[in-house]
Amino acid sequence: MFIKTTLAATTAAVTIMGTACYAGPEAEVLHYWTSGGEAKSVAVLQKEFADNGGTWTDMPVAGGGGDAAMTALRARVLSGNAPTAVQLKGPAIQEWYEEGVLADISSVAEANGWADVLPANIAGHMKCEGTWCAAPVNVHRVDWIWASADILKANGIALPTTWDEFNAAADKLQAAGITPLAHGGQAWQDATVFEAVALGVGGSDFYKKAFVELDDATLTSDAMVAVFDQMRKMRGYVDPNFSGRDWNLATAMVMNGEAAFQIMGDWAKGEFMAAGKVPGEDFLCISTPGDGFLYNVDSFAMFDVDGADKKAGQDLLAKLVVGQNFQKTFNLNKGSIPARTDVDLADFDSCAHLSASDMAASNEGGSLLPSYAHGMALRGAQSGAITDVVTAHFNSDMSSADAVAMLSKAIKNSM
Amino acid sequence: MTKWFEKQIPKIVLAPSFIAILLFVYGFIVWTGWVSLTRSRLLPKYDIVGFIQYDRLFDSPRWDTAMSNLFIFGVLFIVISMLLGLLIAILLDQKIRVEGVLRTIYLYPMALSLIVTGTAWKWILNPGLGIQSVMNDWGFENFKFDWLINPDYAIYTVVIAGVWQASGFVMALFLAGLRSVDDEVIKAARVDGIPTTRIYTAIILPSMAPIFLSAFIVLAHLAIKSFDLVIALTGGGPGYATDLPATYMYALAFSRGDIGQAASSAMVMMMVVFAIVVPYLYSELRAKND
Numbered sequence A: 001m002f003i004k005t006t007l008a009a010t011t012a013a014v015t016i017m018g019t020a021c022y023a024g025p026e027a028e029v030l031h032y033w034t035s036g037g038e039a040k041s042v043a044v045l046q047k048e049f050a051d052n053g054g055t056w057t058d059m060p061v062a063g064g065g066g067d068a069a070m071t072a073l074r075a076r077v078l079s080g081n082a083p084t085a086v087q088l089k090g091p092a093i094q095e096w097y098e099e100g101v102l103a104d105i106s107s108v109a110e111a112n113g114w115a116d117v118l119p120a121n122i123a124g125h126m127k128c129e130g131t132w133c134a135a136p137v138n139v140h141r142v143d144w145i146w147a148s149a150d151i152l153k154a155n156g157i158a159l160p161t162t163w164d165e166f167n168a169a170a171d172k173l174q175a176a177g178i179t180p181l182a183h184g185g186q187a188w189q190d191a192t193v194f195e196a197v198a199l200g201v202g203g204s205d206f207y208k209k210a211f212v213e214l215d216d217a218t219l220t221s222d223a224m225v226a227v228f229d230q231m232r233k234m235r236g237y238v239d240p241n242f243s244g245r246d247w248n249l250a251t252a253m254v255m256n257g258e259a260a261f262q263i264m265g266d267w268a269k270g271e272f273m274a275a276g277k278v279p280g281e282d283f284l285c286i287s288t289p290g291d292g293f294l295y296n297v298d299s300f301a302m303f304d305v306d307g308a309d310k311k312a313g314q315d316l317l318a319k320l321v322v323g324q325n326f327q328k329t330f331n332l333n334k335g336s337i338p339a340r341t342d343v344d345l346a347d348f349d350s351c352a353h354l355s356a357s358d359m360a361a362s363n364e365g366g367s368l369l370p371s372y373a374h375g376m377a378l379r380g381a382q383s384g385a386i387t388d389v390v391t392a393h394f395n396s397d398m399s400s401a402d403a404v405a406m407l408s409k410a411i412k413n414s415m
Numbered sequence B: 001m002t003k004w005f006e007k008q009i010p011k012i013v014l015a016p017s018f019i020a021i022l023l024f025v026y027g028f029i030v031w032t033g034w035v036s037l038t039r040s041r042l043l044p045k046y047d048i049v050g051f052i053q054y055d056r057l058f059d060s061p062r063w064d065t066a067m068s069n070l071f072i073f074g075v076l077f078i079v080i081s082m083l084l085g086l087l088i089a090i091l092l093d094q095k096i097r098v099e100g101v102l103r104t105i106y107l108y109p110m111a112l113s114l115i116v117t118g119t120a121w122k123w124i125l126n127p128g129l130g131i132q133s134v135m136n137d138w139g140f141e142n143f144k145f146d147w148l149i150n151p152d153y154a155i156y157t158v159v160i161a162g163v164w165q166a167s168g169f170v171m172a173l174f175l176a177g178l179r180s181v182d183d184e185v186i187k188a189a190r191v192d193g194i195p196t197t198r199i200y201t202a203i204i205l206p207s208m209a210p211i212f213l214s215a216f217i218v219l220a221h222l223a224i225k226s227f228d229l230v231i232a233l234t235g236g237g238p239g240y241a242t243d244l245p246a247t248y249m250y251a252l253a254f255s256r257g258d259i260g261q262a263a264s265s266a267m268v269m270m271m272v273v274f275a276i277v278v279p280y281l282y283s284e285l286r287a288k289n290d
Helices: A002-020 A036-051 A064-078 A091-098 A106-111 A120-125 A149-154 A163-175 A187-202 A204-211 A222-236 A247-255 A267-274 A308-322 A324-334 A350-365 A380-394 A400-414 B002-035 B052-059 B061-092 B099-111 B114-125 B131-137 B154-180 B183-191 B196-207 B209-225 B228-233 B245-255 B259-289
Strands: A026-031 A055-060 A085-088 A134-136 A144-148 A179-181 A259-263 A283-287 A293-296 A299-302 A368-370
Touching: A026 A064, A026 A308, A036 A055, A036 A308, A036 A324, A064 A085, A064 B245, A085 A091, A085 A308, A091 A299, A106 A308, A120 A134, A120 A368, A134 A308, A144 A149, A144 A247, A144 A267, A149 A259, A149 A283, A163 A179, A163 A187, A163 A222, A163 A259, A187 A204, A187 A222, A187 A259, A187 A293, A187 A380, A204 A368, A222 A380, A222 A400, A247 A259, A247 A267, A283 A350, A293 A350, A299 A308, A308 A324, A350 A368, A380 A400, A380 B061, A380 B245, A400 B052, B002 B259, B052 B259, B061 B099, B061 B154, B061 B209, B061 B245, B099 B154, B114 B154, B114 B228, B154 B209, B154 B228, B183 B196, B209 B245, B209 B259, B228 B245, B245 B259
Parallel strands: A026 A055, A026 A085, A179 A259, A293 A368
Antiparallel strands: A085 A299, A134 A299, A144 A259, A144 A283
């Protein structure tokens, strides 16, 4: 009897506390940063959140490059119990907004002057019909070439600044019996090389028209044929065992002197760093030939939640994520650069400095562009349709003209 | 009252599972069918717009590849597994020594998960690691076996791994069938001086017809559901050369946020299964009624 009464009393007390008392900022964060370096990066945010009096509920969902996390998110939203913040990026943010489930964090954004410190293009991704609905975490650059310093030195090759130079260097290496391009034959890696080639061969206006606006005339233009022609050349530069190889194994080939170049985003830098290699000495970084900067920005989208403590948690999280301190520590861990432009980069390496200065320059020149291969430029159905064509062309003997015709058809079919 | 209760008890006991199956199997088939008629993208929507998703599906070259792969894989997987399984079963049936050990060895692949099979064969078939590299190291410089990375042949590597996994199981089915044939008949045939091959083709195999049918049904649905084997072995690649309908559906639903399209591909897959299972059920039920 006594136990029963106590139990009832406790339950009542808890219920009252839960409804009436303000327990401080609370945030439940759904993300897929689960691998070593990533988990360390997110722990930085967790600690900062706790230091500011918040209660963080971690909801990491590993697997499938975020697919598993998105499935979990779908289930949570459909059951009417969305997490406070979710790692989302690119047009997926607006897609969720259209489902009517995102919150408005404009007050935080305005109080902290986000518009002044974020590049305009990147800020655009964080807005839903004029209101702020997401907070950017970092900027990954996608159009990088990572090169083995030893191989280039031994063969007397300079870093290529045009695709012709790249082809000449690759031909020379191949004649010397060295694999020119370390590549993994997975659809997204094919797409990563493809978009770098498209930006370089076609130029930034071409890229924007083709992969942001999906302009049919551009998609079927001669420039697109030239892009596929260069892709056919790239196919000749990879080793025979590339099928299905993971990107980090391709990075290891460059690291171990088995291959000269890799075209991959700057998460590859993390692999070099983890192996104790020094940028500029052991490995070299240069943007892929051509003007422009393809970005892949991770961000937290804020979902509509009930309760003052959750709303406070959301605001606090948004403020911290874009704060100077977090942007610096997080990106030092992750290999990317801060999304805000006023962070002191003294502790960052030379590749990050190059990335930051190129970002500023291309922002001025209008060639700061979203990566299509990493879901920044298009919605899933359209970017998937392009990737299907790219990977089908890369892995067969399809002609460039056929690929262009297939591309235009695939885009129409995906609408 | 108790009599009535006793009479009703089977129904009451069966009711929960009946309701669960009605809801979770047939209910969700209807739900998927409904969603396949809508323009659902990220989340399901319920405004019916007609057969647009099916138009898109049949227009997609990737789906064509997936369906023709299913056909190639299904036919070869079923036929080879059954022939190989039958052959091993007949050989094991010759009253040999250590039959128990051999039987276990052949059946063992079935105990492995398809993911393990796929990963192991991925290494064996990789030209830089597996058979080709070993043969080259042994001095056969020109030996080439690169099906795994050749888009035209990659689907056959899935067949190889699938057959390796399933033929032992088929062998067990057939061995049980061979043993269930009446010994007296066979002895009588022997006495009459009928050759062994004739005994098999004219007496034993015909009397095993139901076993063939069960083996076929089991293998057919394994083939249509195949997903993990492809994911582990080729990841659908090179390109999407080894995509199957199940991997296509997964990609559309979970990676690309195109639920309507995924639902339509699921419906087509279900119709393929029905095309195989319904004639079977029909013949089974008719046989009982006769």
